[in-house]
Amino acid sequence: MSRSRILFQCQSCGYASPKWLGKCPDCGEWNSFAEEERITKLKRQKTAEPVILTEISASTGARHSTDIKELDRTLGGGVVMGSVVLIGGDPGIGKSTLILQSLRGLAKLGKVLYVSGEESPEQIKIRAERLNIASDKIILLPETSLEGIISVAQDIDPQVIVIDSIQTVFSLDLPSAPGSVGQIRECSTKLMFFAKKYAIPLFIIGHVTKEGAIAGPKVLEHIVDTVLYFEGDKGHPFRILRAVKNRFGSTNEIGVFEMQESGLKEVDNPSQLFLSERPLNVPGSVVTVSLEGTRPLLVEIQALVSATNFGVPRRTALGVDYNRINLLIAVLDKRLGMHLGGMDIFVNVVGGLRIDEPAIDLGIIAAIASSFKNSVIDAGTFTFGEVGLSGEVRAISQADTRIKEAAKLGFRKGIVPTNNAGGRTGQDIEMIGVKNVEEAIEILFF
Numbered sequence: 001m002s003r004s005r006i007l008f009q010c011q012s013c014g015y016a017s018p019k020w021l022g023k024c025p026d027c028g029e030w031n032s033f034a035e036e037e038r039i040t041k042l043k044r045q046k047t048a049e050p051v052i053l054t055e056i057s058a059s060t061g062a063r064h065s066t067d068i069k070e071l072d073r074t075l076g077g078g079v080v081m082g083s084v085v086l087i088g089g090d091p092g093i094g095k096s097t098l099i100l101q102s103l104r105g106l107a108k109l110g111k112v113l114y115v116s117g118e119e120s121p122e123q124i125k126i127r128a129e130r131l132n133i134a135s136d137k138i139i140l141l142p143e144t145s146l147e148g149i150i151s152v153a154q155d156i157d158p159q160v161i162v163i164d165s166i167q168t169v170f171s172l173d174l175p176s177a178p179g180s181v182g183q184i185r186e187c188s189t190k191l192m193f194f195a196k197k198y199a200i201p202l203f204i205i206g207h208v209t210k211e212g213a214i215a216g217p218k219v220l221e222h223i224v225d226t227v228l229y230f231e232g233d234k235g236h237p238f239r240i241l242r243a244v245k246n247r248f249g250s251t252n253e254i255g256v257f258e259m260q261e262s263g264l265k266e267v268d269n270p271s272q273l274f275l276s277e278r279p280l281n282v283p284g285s286v287v288t289v290s291l292e293g294t295r296p297l298l299v300e301i302q303a304l305v306s307a308t309n310f311g312v313p314r315r316t317a318l319g320v321d322y323n324r325i326n327l328l329i330a331v332l333d334k335r336l337g338m339h340l341g342g343m344d345i346f347v348n349v350v351g352g353l354r355i356d357e358p359a360i361d362l363g364i365i366a367a368i369a370s371s372f373k374n375s376v377i378d379a380g381t382f383t384f385g386e387v388g389l390s391g392e393v394r395a396i397s398q399a400d401t402r403i404k405e406a407a408k409l410g411f412r413k414g415i416v417p418t419n420n421a422g423g424r425t426g427q428d429i430e431m432i433g434v435k436n437v438e439e440a441i442e443i444l445f446f
Protein backbone atom coordinates (compact mmCIF):
# COMPACT_ATOMS: atom_id res chain seq x y z
CA MET A 1 0.00 0.00 0.00
CA SER A 2 1.45 3.35 -0.90
CA ARG A 3 1.70 5.89 1.88
CA SER A 4 -0.28 9.01 1.52
CA ARG A 5 1.75 11.97 0.31
CA ILE A 6 -0.27 14.32 2.42
CA LEU A 7 0.34 14.96 6.05
CA PHE A 8 -0.88 17.52 8.53
CA GLN A 9 1.51 19.83 10.23
CA CYS A 10 1.15 22.23 13.14
CA GLN A 11 1.73 25.75 11.82
CA SER A 12 3.09 26.85 15.12
CA CYS A 13 5.74 24.26 15.96
CA GLY A 14 6.02 22.02 12.92
CA TYR A 15 4.66 18.85 14.59
CA ALA A 16 3.54 16.42 11.88
CA SER A 17 0.63 14.00 12.05
CA PRO A 18 -0.98 11.68 9.47
CA LYS A 19 -4.42 13.01 10.36
CA TRP A 20 -5.87 16.35 11.25
CA LEU A 21 -5.87 17.24 14.93
CA GLY A 22 -7.72 20.00 16.74
CA LYS A 23 -4.99 20.56 19.28
CA CYS A 24 -1.29 20.11 18.77
CA PRO A 25 0.00 17.49 21.23
CA ASP A 26 3.45 19.07 21.07
CA CYS A 27 2.95 22.78 21.64
CA GLY A 28 -0.69 22.80 22.76
CA GLU A 29 -1.85 25.21 20.06
CA TRP A 30 -5.49 24.89 18.97
CA ASN A 31 -6.63 24.65 15.39
CA SER A 32 -3.11 24.99 14.04
CA PHE A 33 -2.97 22.00 11.69
CA ALA A 34 -2.79 22.48 7.95
CA GLU A 35 -2.29 20.12 5.08
CA GLU A 36 1.27 19.82 3.83
CA GLU A 37 2.86 17.59 1.26
CA ARG A 38 5.13 14.93 2.62
CA ILE A 39 8.65 15.57 1.45
CA THR A 40 10.11 12.20 0.64
CA LYS A 41 13.69 11.79 1.70
CA LEU A 42 16.11 12.36 -1.14
CA LYS A 43 18.33 9.49 -2.02
CA ARG A 44 21.78 9.94 -0.71
CA GLN A 45 23.84 11.08 -3.65
CA LYS A 46 27.25 11.97 -2.36
CA THR A 47 29.00 11.63 0.96
CA ALA A 48 30.87 14.60 2.28
CA GLU A 49 34.62 14.40 2.66
CA PRO A 50 35.86 14.12 6.25
CA VAL A 51 38.40 16.82 7.09
CA ILE A 52 40.90 17.29 9.91
CA LEU A 53 40.10 20.28 12.06
CA THR A 54 43.55 21.83 12.00
CA GLU A 55 43.72 21.56 8.24
CA ILE A 56 40.67 23.68 7.62
CA SER A 57 41.52 27.12 6.40
CA ALA A 58 38.71 29.28 7.66
CA SER A 59 38.85 32.98 7.12
CA THR A 60 37.41 34.08 10.43
CA GLY A 61 37.98 37.73 9.63
CA ALA A 62 35.45 37.69 6.82
CA ARG A 63 33.07 40.14 8.40
CA HIS A 64 31.58 43.12 6.75
CA SER A 65 30.28 46.28 8.33
CA THR A 66 26.73 47.41 7.66
CA ASP A 67 27.78 50.97 8.50
CA ILE A 68 25.30 50.85 11.35
CA LYS A 69 27.30 50.43 14.53
CA GLU A 70 24.40 49.17 16.60
CA LEU A 71 23.54 46.52 14.02
CA ASP A 72 27.17 45.47 13.67
CA ARG A 73 27.44 45.10 17.41
CA THR A 74 24.33 42.93 17.58
CA LEU A 75 25.67 40.74 14.79
CA GLY A 76 28.87 40.26 16.75
CA GLY A 77 30.99 42.80 14.88
CA GLY A 78 29.56 42.92 11.38
CA VAL A 79 27.93 40.39 9.13
CA VAL A 80 29.78 37.16 8.36
CA MET A 81 29.99 36.19 4.72
CA GLY A 82 27.77 33.22 3.97
CA SER A 83 25.71 33.63 7.11
CA VAL A 84 21.94 33.65 7.31
CA VAL A 85 20.43 36.32 9.53
CA LEU A 86 16.78 36.30 10.52
CA ILE A 87 15.27 39.61 11.63
CA GLY A 88 11.96 39.19 13.40
CA GLY A 89 9.58 41.73 14.82
CA ASP A 90 6.04 43.07 14.93
CA PRO A 91 4.65 44.54 11.73
CA GLY A 92 5.51 48.22 11.46
CA ILE A 93 8.29 48.12 14.00
CA GLY A 94 10.89 49.10 11.40
CA LYS A 95 12.41 45.90 10.04
CA SER A 96 12.29 47.01 6.40
CA THR A 97 13.62 50.41 7.38
CA LEU A 98 16.54 48.91 9.26
CA ILE A 99 17.51 46.57 6.47
CA LEU A 100 17.21 49.29 3.85
CA GLN A 101 19.47 51.56 5.88
CA SER A 102 22.01 48.78 6.31
CA LEU A 103 22.23 48.45 2.54
CA ARG A 104 24.23 51.65 2.44
CA GLY A 105 27.11 49.74 4.02
CA LEU A 106 26.33 46.38 2.47
CA ALA A 107 26.25 47.79 -1.06
CA LYS A 108 29.98 48.38 -0.70
CA LEU A 109 30.37 44.61 -1.03
CA GLY A 110 28.83 44.67 -4.47
CA LYS A 111 25.37 44.05 -5.86
CA VAL A 112 22.55 43.67 -3.38
CA LEU A 113 19.39 41.81 -4.32
CA TYR A 114 16.45 43.13 -2.33
CA VAL A 115 13.50 40.79 -2.78
CA SER A 116 10.29 42.33 -1.62
CA GLY A 117 7.01 40.50 -1.68
CA GLU A 118 5.30 43.16 0.40
CA GLU A 119 6.11 46.47 -1.17
CA SER A 120 6.39 47.56 -4.77
CA PRO A 121 9.72 48.89 -6.09
CA GLU A 122 8.10 52.36 -6.21
CA GLN A 123 7.22 52.20 -2.54
CA ILE A 124 10.73 51.11 -1.67
CA LYS A 125 12.15 53.87 -3.82
CA ILE A 126 10.12 56.48 -1.96
CA ARG A 127 11.30 55.11 1.33
CA ALA A 128 14.91 54.97 0.17
CA GLU A 129 14.70 58.60 -0.87
CA ARG A 130 13.50 59.53 2.57
CA LEU A 131 16.33 57.58 4.11
CA ASN A 132 18.74 59.17 1.69
CA ILE A 133 19.88 55.90 0.21
CA ALA A 134 20.81 55.88 -3.42
CA SER A 135 23.04 53.27 -4.98
CA ASP A 136 23.08 51.64 -8.37
CA LYS A 137 24.20 48.49 -6.58
CA ILE A 138 20.79 47.94 -5.01
CA ILE A 139 18.54 45.84 -7.20
CA LEU A 140 14.88 45.48 -6.31
CA LEU A 141 12.94 42.35 -7.14
CA PRO A 142 9.19 42.19 -6.55
CA GLU A 143 8.99 38.40 -6.68
CA THR A 144 7.42 35.84 -4.38
CA SER A 145 8.20 32.54 -6.03
CA LEU A 146 11.29 30.85 -4.69
CA GLU A 147 12.23 29.42 -8.05
CA GLY A 148 11.99 32.90 -9.59
CA ILE A 149 14.12 34.43 -6.87
CA ILE A 150 16.84 31.81 -7.20
CA SER A 151 16.94 32.05 -10.94
CA VAL A 152 17.26 35.85 -10.82
CA ALA A 153 19.93 35.54 -8.14
CA GLN A 154 21.88 33.16 -10.35
CA ASP A 155 21.67 35.63 -13.23
CA ILE A 156 22.74 38.78 -11.47
CA ASP A 157 25.20 37.20 -9.02
CA PRO A 158 24.57 39.44 -6.01
CA GLN A 159 26.90 39.82 -3.03
CA VAL A 160 24.05 40.19 -0.55
CA ILE A 161 20.45 38.95 -0.61
CA VAL A 162 17.58 40.36 1.41
CA ILE A 163 14.21 38.60 1.62
CA ASP A 164 11.40 40.85 2.86
CA SER A 165 9.56 38.84 4.14
CA ILE A 166 9.90 35.05 4.23
CA GLN A 167 6.15 34.69 4.79
CA THR A 168 5.46 35.95 1.28
CA VAL A 169 7.80 33.51 -0.44
CA PHE A 170 6.49 30.20 -1.74
CA SER A 171 7.88 27.26 -3.62
CA LEU A 172 6.00 25.82 -6.57
CA ASP A 173 6.98 22.35 -5.35
CA LEU A 174 4.65 22.52 -2.38
CA PRO A 175 0.87 22.82 -2.48
CA SER A 176 0.54 24.69 0.81
CA ALA A 177 0.00 28.42 1.05
CA PRO A 178 2.82 30.95 1.49
CA GLY A 179 3.56 31.46 5.16
CA SER A 180 2.84 27.87 6.20
CA VAL A 181 5.47 25.97 8.10
CA GLY A 182 6.24 23.71 5.17
CA GLN A 183 6.74 26.62 2.79
CA ILE A 184 8.85 28.57 5.24
CA ARG A 185 11.08 25.62 5.94
CA GLU A 186 11.48 24.71 2.30
CA CYS A 187 12.11 28.27 1.09
CA SER A 188 14.54 29.20 3.86
CA THR A 189 16.50 26.01 3.44
CA LYS A 190 16.84 26.46 -0.32
CA LEU A 191 17.82 30.10 0.11
CA MET A 192 20.30 29.12 2.79
CA PHE A 193 21.94 26.57 0.49
CA PHE A 194 22.26 29.29 -2.11
CA ALA A 195 23.84 31.71 0.35
CA LYS A 196 26.27 29.13 1.70
CA LYS A 197 27.25 27.97 -1.76
CA TYR A 198 28.19 31.44 -2.92
CA ALA A 199 29.35 32.62 0.55
CA ILE A 200 27.09 35.64 0.56
CA PRO A 201 25.16 37.01 3.51
CA LEU A 202 21.42 36.40 3.44
CA PHE A 203 19.02 38.50 5.47
CA ILE A 204 15.57 37.08 6.04
CA ILE A 205 12.82 39.22 7.50
CA GLY A 206 10.21 37.28 9.43
CA HIS A 207 6.90 38.36 10.89
CA VAL A 208 5.99 37.71 14.41
CA THR A 209 2.71 36.10 15.36
CA LYS A 210 0.37 37.52 17.96
CA GLU A 211 2.03 35.40 20.60
CA GLY A 212 5.36 37.04 19.88
CA ALA A 213 7.02 34.19 18.04
CA ILE A 214 8.19 34.18 14.46
CA ALA A 215 5.65 32.18 12.44
CA GLY A 216 6.99 28.68 12.10
CA PRO A 217 9.48 29.76 14.73
CA LYS A 218 11.27 26.58 15.68
CA VAL A 219 11.64 25.65 12.05
CA LEU A 220 13.28 28.94 11.11
CA GLU A 221 15.38 29.47 14.19
CA HIS A 222 17.11 26.14 13.70
CA ILE A 223 17.97 26.82 10.12
CA VAL A 224 19.52 30.27 10.37
CA ASP A 225 22.83 31.29 11.94
CA THR A 226 21.66 34.42 13.67
CA VAL A 227 18.28 35.47 15.00
CA LEU A 228 17.72 39.13 15.76
CA TYR A 229 14.50 40.44 17.25
CA PHE A 230 13.52 44.01 16.66
CA GLU A 231 11.37 45.08 19.55
CA GLY A 232 9.94 48.21 21.01
CA ASP A 233 6.74 49.83 21.92
CA LYS A 234 4.92 51.46 19.01
CA GLY A 235 4.06 54.40 21.23
CA HIS A 236 7.74 55.04 21.94
CA PRO A 237 10.39 56.00 19.43
CA PHE A 238 12.93 53.60 20.97
CA ARG A 239 13.67 50.32 19.24
CA ILE A 240 15.85 47.55 20.54
CA LEU A 241 17.55 45.01 18.35
CA ARG A 242 18.32 41.91 20.35
CA ALA A 243 20.35 38.86 19.33
CA VAL A 244 18.67 35.73 20.62
CA LYS A 245 20.83 33.30 18.70
CA ASN A 246 24.19 33.92 17.12
CA ARG A 247 26.60 31.34 15.79
CA PHE A 248 29.14 34.09 15.19
CA GLY A 249 28.98 36.20 18.30
CA SER A 250 27.51 36.66 21.73
CA THR A 251 23.78 36.59 22.31
CA ASN A 252 21.91 39.11 24.38
CA GLU A 253 23.89 41.86 22.78
CA ILE A 254 21.58 44.74 21.98
CA GLY A 255 21.47 47.66 19.61
CA VAL A 256 19.42 50.71 20.50
CA PHE A 257 17.72 52.90 17.91
CA GLU A 258 15.36 55.80 17.82
CA MET A 259 12.74 55.98 15.07
CA GLN A 260 12.75 59.43 13.58
CA GLU A 261 11.30 61.23 10.59
CA SER A 262 14.40 60.36 8.59
CA GLY A 263 14.61 56.71 9.61
CA LEU A 264 16.30 54.89 12.44
CA LYS A 265 18.98 56.78 14.33
CA GLU A 266 21.54 54.95 16.40
CA VAL A 267 21.59 55.76 20.07
CA ASP A 268 25.15 55.90 21.34
CA ASN A 269 24.28 56.54 24.92
CA PRO A 270 21.05 54.72 25.71
CA SER A 271 21.29 55.36 29.45
CA GLN A 272 21.11 59.08 28.86
CA LEU A 273 18.16 58.63 26.55
CA PHE A 274 16.18 56.44 28.92
CA LEU A 275 16.71 58.87 31.76
CA SER A 276 16.14 62.03 29.74
CA GLU A 277 12.55 62.60 30.82
CA ARG A 278 12.88 61.40 34.36
CA PRO A 279 10.80 63.39 36.80
CA LEU A 280 12.98 64.50 39.70
CA ASN A 281 11.87 64.36 43.29
CA VAL A 282 8.73 62.36 42.67
CA PRO A 283 7.86 59.35 44.81
CA GLY A 284 7.85 55.96 43.10
CA SER A 285 10.76 56.59 40.75
CA VAL A 286 14.20 55.03 41.08
CA VAL A 287 17.16 54.45 38.80
CA THR A 288 18.72 51.02 38.47
CA VAL A 289 21.38 49.55 36.22
CA SER A 290 20.69 46.58 34.03
CA LEU A 291 23.19 44.80 31.87
CA GLU A 292 22.23 44.03 28.29
CA GLY A 293 24.92 41.80 26.84
CA THR A 294 28.08 43.69 27.62
CA ARG A 295 26.39 47.05 27.94
CA PRO A 296 25.25 48.59 31.17
CA LEU A 297 21.97 50.40 30.81
CA LEU A 298 20.59 52.87 33.31
CA VAL A 299 16.85 52.69 33.48
CA GLU A 300 14.16 54.31 35.50
CA ILE A 301 11.69 52.07 37.29
CA GLN A 302 8.40 53.59 38.30
CA ALA A 303 5.86 52.22 40.71
CA LEU A 304 2.47 53.42 41.72
CA VAL A 305 0.77 52.08 44.82
CA SER A 306 -2.81 53.13 45.40
CA ALA A 307 -5.67 51.82 47.49
CA THR A 308 -7.85 49.21 45.79
CA ASN A 309 -11.34 50.47 45.13
CA PHE A 310 -13.04 47.14 45.19
CA GLY A 311 -12.36 43.46 44.94
CA VAL A 312 -9.01 41.87 44.38
CA PRO A 313 -6.05 44.27 44.24
CA ARG A 314 -4.50 44.68 40.81
CA ARG A 315 -0.87 44.03 40.02
CA THR A 316 0.39 45.30 36.71
CA ALA A 317 3.93 44.82 35.48
CA LEU A 318 5.20 46.47 32.29
CA GLY A 319 8.68 45.54 31.15
CA VAL A 320 9.33 43.21 34.07
CA ASP A 321 8.19 39.72 34.93
CA TYR A 322 4.79 39.67 36.58
CA ASN A 323 5.67 36.79 38.92
CA ARG A 324 8.80 38.57 39.99
CA ILE A 325 6.72 41.58 41.02
CA ASN A 326 4.42 39.40 43.11
CA LEU A 327 7.40 37.79 44.78
CA LEU A 328 8.95 41.15 45.63
CA ILE A 329 5.64 42.47 46.94
CA ALA A 330 5.47 39.45 49.24
CA VAL A 331 9.00 40.19 50.47
CA LEU A 332 8.04 43.81 51.19
CA ASP A 333 4.97 42.68 53.04
CA LYS A 334 6.68 40.04 55.15
CA ARG A 335 10.10 41.59 55.81
CA LEU A 336 9.25 45.25 56.00
CA GLY A 337 5.73 45.00 57.31
CA MET A 338 4.32 47.05 54.43
CA HIS A 339 0.70 46.07 54.13
CA LEU A 340 0.25 45.98 50.40
CA GLY A 341 -2.68 43.54 50.49
CA GLY A 342 -5.27 46.22 49.87
CA MET A 343 -3.26 48.13 47.33
CA ASP A 344 -3.21 48.20 43.53
CA ILE A 345 0.41 48.13 42.41
CA PHE A 346 1.69 49.16 39.00
CA VAL A 347 5.33 48.78 38.01
CA ASN A 348 6.77 50.10 34.78
CA VAL A 349 10.20 50.18 33.18
CA VAL A 350 10.33 53.53 31.43
CA GLY A 351 10.96 53.72 27.69
CA GLY A 352 9.25 50.49 26.64
CA LEU A 353 12.22 48.39 27.70
CA ARG A 354 11.88 44.82 28.86
CA ILE A 355 14.28 43.59 31.53
CA ASP A 356 14.59 40.01 32.69
CA GLU A 357 17.52 40.41 35.03
CA PRO A 358 17.27 39.83 38.79
CA ALA A 359 19.72 42.72 39.27
CA ILE A 360 16.84 45.15 39.11
CA ASP A 361 15.01 43.53 42.07
CA LEU A 362 16.24 46.09 44.55
CA GLY A 363 15.20 48.85 42.17
CA ILE A 364 11.66 47.46 42.02
CA ILE A 365 11.54 47.13 45.82
CA ALA A 366 12.76 50.71 46.20
CA ALA A 367 10.25 52.08 43.70
CA ILE A 368 7.29 50.31 45.33
CA ALA A 369 8.40 51.34 48.83
CA SER A 370 8.90 54.92 47.67
CA SER A 371 5.39 55.15 46.26
CA PHE A 372 3.87 53.40 49.26
CA LYS A 373 5.60 55.71 51.73
CA ASN A 374 5.06 58.66 49.43
CA SER A 375 8.65 59.68 49.97
CA VAL A 376 11.16 60.64 47.36
CA ILE A 377 14.40 58.83 46.56
CA ASP A 378 17.29 61.22 45.99
CA ALA A 379 17.69 61.81 42.24
CA GLY A 380 21.46 61.28 42.43
CA THR A 381 21.12 57.79 43.90
CA PHE A 382 20.90 54.52 42.04
CA THR A 383 20.44 50.99 43.29
CA PHE A 384 20.80 47.41 42.08
CA GLY A 385 20.91 43.93 43.58
CA GLU A 386 19.09 40.64 43.52
CA VAL A 387 16.58 40.11 46.32
CA GLY A 388 16.01 36.66 47.82
CA LEU A 389 12.87 35.34 49.49
CA SER A 390 14.17 36.01 52.98
CA GLY A 391 14.82 39.61 52.06
CA GLU A 392 18.57 39.19 51.63
CA VAL A 393 20.28 41.29 48.99
CA ARG A 394 22.56 39.18 46.81
CA ALA A 395 25.57 40.21 44.80
CA ILE A 396 25.23 40.42 41.04
CA SER A 397 27.66 40.10 38.17
CA GLN A 398 29.72 42.87 36.63
CA ALA A 399 28.96 45.40 39.31
CA ASP A 400 31.94 47.58 38.41
CA THR A 401 30.75 48.06 34.84
CA ARG A 402 27.38 49.16 36.14
CA ILE A 403 28.82 51.51 38.72
CA LYS A 404 31.07 53.13 36.15
CA GLU A 405 28.13 53.77 33.86
CA ALA A 406 26.20 55.37 36.71
CA ALA A 407 29.19 57.53 37.62
CA LYS A 408 29.51 58.61 34.00
CA LEU A 409 25.98 59.95 34.08
CA GLY A 410 26.59 61.90 37.26
CA PHE A 411 25.17 59.64 39.95
CA ARG A 412 26.81 60.26 43.29
CA LYS A 413 25.54 57.48 45.48
CA GLY A 414 24.89 53.79 44.95
CA ILE A 415 23.00 51.40 47.18
CA VAL A 416 24.22 47.97 46.22
CA PRO A 417 24.79 44.48 47.66
CA THR A 418 27.59 44.43 50.28
CA ASN A 419 29.71 42.13 48.16
CA ASN A 420 29.48 44.52 45.23
CA ALA A 421 30.26 47.66 47.20
CA GLY A 422 33.96 47.04 47.67
CA GLY A 423 35.01 47.01 44.02
CA ARG A 424 37.58 49.57 42.99
CA THR A 425 35.92 51.57 40.31
CA GLY A 426 38.16 54.61 40.53
CA GLN A 427 35.07 56.76 40.43
CA ASP A 428 34.06 59.59 42.63
CA ILE A 429 30.95 57.91 43.87
CA GLU A 430 29.78 56.84 47.31
CA MET A 431 29.01 53.13 47.48
CA ILE A 432 26.86 51.82 50.29
CA GLY A 433 26.65 48.07 50.76
CA VAL A 434 23.44 46.54 52.10
CA LYS A 435 22.84 42.97 53.27
CA ASN A 436 19.05 42.93 53.20
CA VAL A 437 16.04 44.95 52.14
CA GLU A 438 15.55 46.43 55.63
CA GLU A 439 18.97 48.07 55.41
CA ALA A 440 18.35 49.24 51.89
CA ILE A 441 15.05 50.89 52.77
CA GLU A 442 16.55 52.50 55.86
CA ILE A 443 19.32 54.12 53.83
CA LEU A 444 17.07 55.12 50.94
CA PHE A 445 14.56 56.86 53.19
CA PHE A 446 16.92 57.88 56.06
Ligand code: TYD
Pocket (backbone or CB within 6 Å): 089, 090, 091, 092, 093, 094, 095, 096, 097, 098, 127, 130, 131, 259, 260, 261, 262, 263, 264
Ligand atom coordinates in the same frame (compact mmCIF):
# COMPACT_ATOMS: atom_id res chain seq x y z
P1 TYD B 1 8.76 49.37 8.46
O1 TYD B 1 10.22 49.33 8.28
O2 TYD B 1 7.91 49.39 7.25
O3 TYD B 1 8.27 48.20 9.41
P2 TYD B 1 8.25 46.63 9.17
O4 TYD B 1 9.03 46.35 7.95
O5 TYD B 1 8.86 46.10 10.42
O6 TYD B 1 6.82 46.24 9.05
O7 TYD B 1 8.48 50.63 9.39
C1 TYD B 1 7.30 51.30 9.30
C2 TYD B 1 7.16 52.32 10.36
O8 TYD B 1 8.28 53.11 10.58
C3 TYD B 1 6.05 53.22 9.93
O9 TYD B 1 5.00 53.09 10.85
C4 TYD B 1 6.61 54.58 9.89
C5 TYD B 1 7.93 54.49 10.56
N1 TYD B 1 8.98 55.25 9.87
C6 TYD B 1 9.41 56.46 10.39
O10 TYD B 1 8.93 56.93 11.41
N2 TYD B 1 10.41 57.16 9.74
C7 TYD B 1 10.97 56.70 8.60
O11 TYD B 1 11.87 57.35 8.04
C8 TYD B 1 10.51 55.45 8.07
C9 TYD B 1 11.09 54.91 6.80
C10 TYD B 1 9.52 54.76 8.72
Ligand code: MG
Pocket (backbone or CB within 6 Å): 095, 096, 097, 118, 164
Ligand atom coordinates in the same frame (compact mmCIF):
# COMPACT_ATOMS: atom_id res chain seq x y z
MG1 MG C 1 8.30 45.61 6.10
